[in-house]
Amino acid sequence: MKDVGIEELKQKAIEMRKTALTMIHKAQAGHPGGSLSAADVVTALYFKEMNIDPNNPQWEDRDRFVLSKGHVCPIQYSALALRGYVPYDTIYTLREFGSPFQGHPDMKKCPGIDISTGSLGQGLSCTVGMALGGKRDSKTYRVFAMLGDGECQEGQIWEAAQSAVKYQLDNLVVFVDDNGLQIDGTTEEIMPNQDLEKKFAAFGFETKRINGHSMEEIVETLDGIREAKNGKPKCIVLNTVKGKGVSFMEHSVTWHGVAPNDGEFLKAVEEVVGGLK
Ligand SMILES: Cc1ncc(C[n+]2csc(CCOP(=O)(O)OP(=O)(O)O)c2C)c(N)n1
Numbered sequence: 001m002k003d004v005g006i007e008e009l010k011q012k013a014i015e016m017r018k019t020a021l022t023m024i025h026k027a028q029a030g031h032p033g034g035s036l037s038a039a040d041v042v043t044a045l046y047f048k049e050m051n052i053d054p055n056n057p058q059w060e061d062r063d064r065f066v067l068s069k070g071h072v073c074p075i076q077y078s079a080l081a082l083r084g085y086v087p088y089d090t091i092y093t094l095r096e097f098g099s100p101f102q103g104h105p106d107m108k109k110c111p112g113i114d115i116s117t118g119s120l121g122q123g124l125s126c127t128v129g130m131a132l133g134g135k136r137d138s139k140t141y142r143v144f145a146m147l148g149d150g151e152c153q154e155g156q157i158w159e160a161a162q163s164a165v166k167y168q169l170d171n172l173v174v175f176v177d178d179n180g181l182q183i184d185g186t187t188e189e190i191m192p193n194q195d196l197e198k199k200f201a202a203f204g205f206e207t208k209r210i211n212g213h214s215m216e217e218i219v220e221t222l223d224g225i226r227e228a229k230n231g232k233p234k235c236i237v238l239n240t241v242k243g244k245g246v247s248f249m250e251h252s253v254t255w256h257g258v259a260p261n262d263g264e265f266l267k268a269v270e271e272v273v274g275g276l277k
Pocket of ligand 1: 033034035037069071072118119120121147148149150151152177179181182183242256
């Protein structure tokens with residue numbers, strides 16, 4: 001954990017959004033909507049909460065982060081580039097052959113990626129293994145997962161949730177980016193309210209629903225659970241907006257996996273630089 005103020009984190013979140021959009025624009029491919037909805041929590045984790053060392057990505061005692069909704073990797077790559085895991089210019093190689101920044105996170109190619117993801121539903125199981133391993137080895141590291149609300153339709157999520165409770169993994173913190181939209185192949189889908197905090201609570205998680213774009217609420221929540229050694233895994237459901245920070249991308253499933261053209265990119269960056277409204 002680093003002592004970083006709210007205003008500094010908000011500035012970082014602006015840089016994160018700008019970087020992710022720059023990558024996607026340069027590649028002319030990628031997923032802006034879900035990257036922007038996850039941006040604020042990912043910022044708080046990488047710039048304040050997690051015990052990590054960019055110079056030693058394999059450090060045994062590091063906190064782990066698993067982007068289970070791996071398609072929004074531009075936001076995680078932005079954190080890795082801005083924290084210095086790789087040179088910042090790497091952002092211009094998104095999705096290129098040989099780049100550490102593949103279309104979905106690849107742990108063999110990119111320093112700082114703890115597990116390869118992209119096939120939705122699998123990441124939580126990986127975090128359960130990591131958290132259980134930590135407990136068995138008497139390690140104090142914590143494990144953070146980021147899931148999508150659409151992803152929670154995968155049965156494997158709930159099998160993993162049961163294991164997390166059975167093994168009393170209070171070193172596991174699960175975030176669900178509940179932006180209310182997903183896309184299934186070519187079918188756009190408005191997600192029904194799944195009452196995810198109630199579902200995770202029914203399985204035995206300690207749960208809370210917060211505004212996923214309020215840095216104040218995010219930091220307060222992370223402060224509140226940091227020392228909670230009560231035998232319960234945690235789940236924080238985030239009220240978020242897909243495309244948050246760019247007016248024409250907000251609440252729009254169209255921007256799930258589409259890159260902005262030159263004009264759209266310039267307008268998007270202009271808006272992002274102005275901060276969240
Ligand atoms: C197992 C699997 N099925 C389908 C997909 C294709 N897919 C990629 S993103 C996505 C929608 C995800 O929605 P959500 O989890 O809500 O993420 P977000 O809206 O935050 O992008 C789907 C179905 C996939 N990556 N993995």
